[in-house]
Amino acid sequence: MIIITQETLSFLSELKENNNREWFADNKKRFEKEKKFIKQFFNEIGDSLGKIDNIESTQIFRIYRDVRFSKNKLPYKVNFSAGYRRTKPMLRGGYYLHIENDASFVGGGFWEPNTEDLLRIRKEIELDASELREIIAQETFKKYFGSLQGEELKTAPRDFDKNHPDIDLIRKKQYLVTRSFSNKEVLSPDFDKEILITFQAMRPFFDYMSDVLTTNLNGESII
Template sequence: MLSKSNLEFLSLLKENNNREWFTENKKKFDNEHQKVKEFFNEIGKSLGKIDSIERIQIFRIYRDVRFSKNKLPYKNHFSVGFSRTKPMLRGGYYLHIEPGASFVGGGFWEPNKDDLLRIRKEIALDASELREIIKHASFKKYFGILEGEELKTAPRDFDKTHPNIDLIRKKQFLVVRKFTDKEVLSPNFEVEVLESFKAMRPFFNYMSDVLTTNLNGESII
């Protein structure tokens, strides 16, 4: 399980986000990061027993500031992503640890234009399966709603009066569950993370079916 010291280090880093402080506290960072990595890898092992995972990516603490207005050199969080095995399986799981702002998430953050068009066409044709998934009790329990940025109006070549325009307008298709610090430090946190990931599966499986077939339901891979 995660420890209070993991969150305490991140709080100190937020208050002292500069290279001098980080260099002086590099050993402490290494210790805390190692413990968090072990936790992330345990999550990955457990997730690999219930889904096909091709990659575990533990993200670096160092920020790429080259093209950002925010020039702070370090992130204030620890995070990891778990990619499902392509090309058959789509979607990715994400775990973010940050004092006061921890969450699990998943879905389609920046689908390429072809995938986004394919999803929109499927929704325009028939959104009943997707609506059934996002109205299911387990989905609502863990995530509440389907999140993500959306257009203010209909995308090009789609009817703005379409009954499913609320879903067609979306540019992202995301699910998020937030956790308090108390929940993060609970002995049951790993279980809750995995249960959240399990609850994403029907949504991921639907998107996988859509993105690996044409509108006739024929495989394209």
């Protein structure tokens, strides 16, 4: 298994300090070397993940930013990242791996659920949140992720009771989990193992959401 080196983190750190096309052009050979290296690392993680879950695809994200509709006109991301999609339609949820100097993390969940999926999740929670509550209260979940994360509405969604006992979960727009890693942890020979352990810790949450999103409120399959 490939081990991430200080060279990779140093490149990303320098890019953050020199986020312009001139510096990038002068360091293009360094970038190509790091790109090849990190691509192999991400693919090896994907291969290992595929042995413990059904993975539909691996997506390695480009370092070039799309600045057309953004106020931030910096041309480059200052991280290397990849996503791993579970096989639909039965399995839902996606894994994410982010390598950045002093800001690396592993994440997963439902970043931008479509309107139909978001409503279905909220309706399930409204009906009975006990199973989800049990999952996020588990010792393993709390150890790796702390709590369920994601953007929230300031109040209840339309047609939901603002006084519902589980309104804290209902008003979420995203359902995410993340675990941060220090540079020391990223450079460790066991970093790949910690990534996979963290991904595995997401499974009860993913399996719950998969069950919700493939059934109706009566528990009947919709696929």
